Amino acid sequence: MIRNRPVVVATLMLTALTALLVALLHGNARGAGLLAGYAGAWVLFAAAVVALRRVPGRCVLPLLVTGAIAVTATGLTAAPTTSTDSYRYAWDGRVQASGFSPYDHAPDDPALLELRDVWLFPDAAACARSEPDLAPLDDGLCTRINRPTVHTIYPPTAEAWFLLVHAVSPDGVRHKTLQTAAALLALAVTALLVVITRRRGDPHRVALWAWCPAVPVEAVNNAHVDILAVLLSVAALAVVARHRVAGGVLLGLAVAAKMLPALLVPGALSGAKRPRAVLAVLLPAVATVGALYLPYVLLSQESVFGYLSGYAREEGYDEAAASGRYALLRLVLPDAWAVPAVVLVMVAVALTVWSRGDPERPWSGALVTTGTAFLLLTPGYSWYALLLVALVALDGRWEWLGVALAGATAYLATPLAGQGTATTAYGIAAAAVCAGWWTRRRAEGAVPDTARPHPRPRPCDEPTTPPTETRHHA
Template structure:
């Protein structure tokens, strides 16, 4: 019996050891990891953790696990998160803005009204949160209303980094509970929750740095569960909440509207959007925060922020307007994919939930590959639908971007290619296998006809 548990347990122990090794790379007093050598070693350790994670994923997908293996999976996941949450921030300072926005709201002030450095907020400054806020001298908050509601709730309880981290882990807990229910509906082994719970990128993004994406993950998980249980209005409402926590989940909306379920989720989602923006609309257009300048700061307006266009810039000058053309092409491609998804029909509950998560994973994976952000935590949400629909390229994109914690050539193309080129190769391999299986499936169908 012990031998049956051993392989999965060994994977968990190795992941714990690698996580500890990553923490040891932090140099005391450094705002991030430390000097370039320690940063390189840190990313190397995370890369090894990703390989171990892929091996563990392969095992739970292709090997029958002992009964109650899910408790081992959950136990290791909890230990890793408890260790990380008690350690300092290593890779991002974004959480200081979350705490600040919560503090501002606790003082009865709209968080979109002022930049942190505005004299009107002088009384709220301290020596722990305020000095660490990024863009504090020129940028209003960029975080949308659903995220701001969470910040406000936490800010009225405790205006500390650890409290905000705990809030993000609570959202993760909601996501895991929903995933376990979705696995039961899909009649899949519960231990497959490992695909999310042991993902190194997920761990470091949420337990260590407390990124706001965890709110979107929790709300999207609830939305998926509601849609699987055919509670269409609730699914639309929670999906809208996920979108207003982190705008990216808007791309998966067609997966929720498939099969003729349109009006209830659409109207419920619209109502949630209107209500949440209504809470903060007193500042007028400033409710969009830093969004207007974000595209320029990230190089999206001239194309250099997109991986494919950054590569093209190595061989020729990018023409004016190339970014708009690229975005239009991506939107058209996603639109065609969405039309194909909307035309699908599923027979039975099991097929429906599997198709729902597969479509969500495909839409999310395609959108993230096309947008190619250089912030690693933007990819963490891809692990969520992969639990039910494990598409190799999407699972790769959910974990491999740990490499983007480094960017040695600073070109946004060559180094990032180690993430996107394998993703493209995995996609082509999957399409080839599907093409190879199609004639066999058709032959089988012909042979079974009376």
């Protein structure tokens, strides 16, 4: 009898997951093939996480870290597969290094002709081949940068990151430096989650981030700057309960990296009844964002918000009928009511989290506000959900991962099957969240996770009993 069978099963699942991810990314699959491969990766991910739950305590951390490194590294095996955003990052870094403000010039601006290189701006022969990831320019040439006629939308922490990565990048193709830096950030998130959960929770949860296919695909392969915002957000939630000023500063850094972490504010303020406690978080956060923007305001002639408002209009966040945004709300409300409904629901959720949230577990409320916003807005980009995946790993309510998977489905399947696919995916995710909430509410003898005893660590070769089967006697 194999006494460490759970370790073997988990290892096999991880091996299969990494092999599939390498094949998926290196094969440059498109369309239905990419969607099927990504779905298969999520199935293997779920199987690996379930297997890890049966692994003896002392084996969890080595297996978890080894798997995290292997899964994360798969994102380095190919050039960006499903997004061209990293090319804009590289351009913004190059523009700043040359002494220009990234908010003053679009990539097609003739004033920046001397900064063009053949990697970001291929020659006429390459443009003539009309590759799918190349955007045309007015002069008949092309670029790898998406939306080349508009200014950047990225806030100052992100722009500082682009400049730093540019400074350490070799000449030529620079996507590998962006990917490597993103991989280091992803592993830093894993390490931070391990520290937090070993003190306040269950380390098994870290696998929900470390082994999730969204991490190597979106954070590493596509090198989305969201991973920087995730690291800063997790750090902010880890310290805000005991060090409000430090938590506020980190939260400000996160917001100035990708705006989305602003949804974490109600969670960060959980249990803060006194105005002084609220201001101790909000003032440092606002001051940090302002201080980061100030140098760009002084150096720029154009607005430092760039194409942000135009991007919101382009994505349909101002007119529900124009896109797949607010898909679930549009099933039950007139299109014109969608935006007011989002505002009302989010205010109610934020106030509830702020007044009733657990100050020792700010990520729990942050998960609710962030996940609710996703279900209401139904974004069509899968990398936005990286923050949600990290919050799930902190809190343990795995059913919210369905929202992240819905975003990936919306991004990959909508071009193939239309907006109905995204609506269905988010509808299933919402049903899963409601079912998880109902099940937890009805669970007999439920106690707060922080009060739940955890079994002592066992050697790797000792038989194990899953945590869900542990019996507690009075």
